[in-house]
Structure formats: C-alpha cells, structure tokens
Amino acid sequence: MPSRLEPEPIPRRDFLGLAGLWTAALAIFGSVVGMVRLTKPSVLPEGGSRFRIGRAEEITPGTSLTLPEQKVLVTSEERGISAISLVCTHLGCIVSPTENGFSCPCHGSGFGPDGKVLGGPAPRALRWLEVTQAVDGRLVIDGSREVEPGTFYKA
Numbered sequence: 001m002p003s004r005l006e007p008e009p010i011p012r013r014d015f016l017g018l019a020g021l022w023t024a025a026l027a028i029f030g031s032v033v034g035m036v037r038l039t040k041p042s043v044l045p046e047g048g049s050r051f052r053i054g055r056a057e058e059i060t061p062g063t064s065l066t067l068p069e070q071k072v073l074v075t076s077e078e079r080g081i082s083a084i085s086l087v088c089t090h091l092g093c094i095v096s097p098t099e100n101g102f103s104c105p106c107h108g109s110g111f112g113p114d115g116k117v118l119g120g121p122a123p124r125a126l127r128w129l130e131v132t133q134a135v136d137g138r139l140v141i142d143g144s145r146e147v148e149p150g151t152f153y154k155a
C-alpha cells in the first residue's frame with residue numbers, strides 16, 4: 001500500500017508525458033520572455049549628454065585630454081579647443097588615440113587626427129562635438145550636437 005514515505009512509482013509512460021509537458025511549458029515561457037524582451041532595445045542610443053570640463057585656461061595648449069566616461073577627446077591648440085567623439089561610426093566601439101589619429105579595436109577602422117576615415121569599414125568620420133562656455137566660465141561639451149570637422153572654440 002502506498003504511503004507518503006513510500007509513494008507509488010510513476011509509470012514510465014506517465015513520467016515521459018509529464019516531462020514532455022514541462023518541456024513544452026518551459027519552451028513557451030522562454031518564447032514569451034524573448035518576445036517581450038525584443039520590444040525593448042538592448043543597446044541604448046547615445047543620449048544627449050552635455051557635460052562641463054574645466055576652464056579654457058586650465059587646459060594647456062598643445063595637449064589632449066581623454067574623457068573615457070564621456071568617450072570624448074578634448075584637444076587644445078592654437079586654433080582653440082575641440083572635442084572629438086571616440087565612438088566609432090561603424091558599430092560604436094571606442095576608438096583609441098594613436099600617433100597618427102585613432103584606431104578602432106573591433107574591426108580595424110583607422111581615422112586620421114581630424115577623425116577622417118583612413119581605412120576599414122567605418123562609413124564616416126568621427127564626430128566633432130560642440131564646445132561652448134557656460135556662465136561660470138567652464139567649457140561645456142554637448143555630445144548631442146555635432147559640428148563641422150575643424151571647428152574650434154576660441155576662448
């Protein structure tokens with residue numbers, strides 16, 4: 001006689017039927033979760049990020065400053081201050097500054113010092129970003145506003 005301590009064994013046919021049902025239920029559940037996730041982007045576009053850096057006089061002319069969090073390279077030279085996005089125009093990897101410009105580690109695109117494409121699959125040049133000055137005198141870079149390559153902010 002079966003008891004709670006010694007339950008009656010499940011017949012093999014019933015066990016396989018139950019296993020099939022649970023497998024189908026899991027597959028349906030996984031599909032529903034996948035369909036719901038498809039409606040939400042897993043890679044968010046770069047937001048309209050405005051951020052402040054130091055004052056123009058604090059940036060030594062002839063130097064560059066990499067801002068890894070903002071993915072921007074700020075350069076100060078005689079013509080003024082410029083900001084170039086470090087986001088590759090191919091698939092969005094972060095390019096690294098090199099002696100001759102920039103290189104992308106993902107698919108090998110190369111960019112000149114002004115961001116122009118020198119080789120690789122990147123379809124267009126790196127974006128130059130608008131640099132302005134805030135009321136408090138600090139420089140503001142607007143990641144959502146692209147300017148013509150070669151545009152410098154003159155303090």
Ligand code: FES
Pocket residue numbers: 088089090091092093104105106107108109120121122
């Ligand atoms: S993401 Fe830079 S070359 Fe593909």
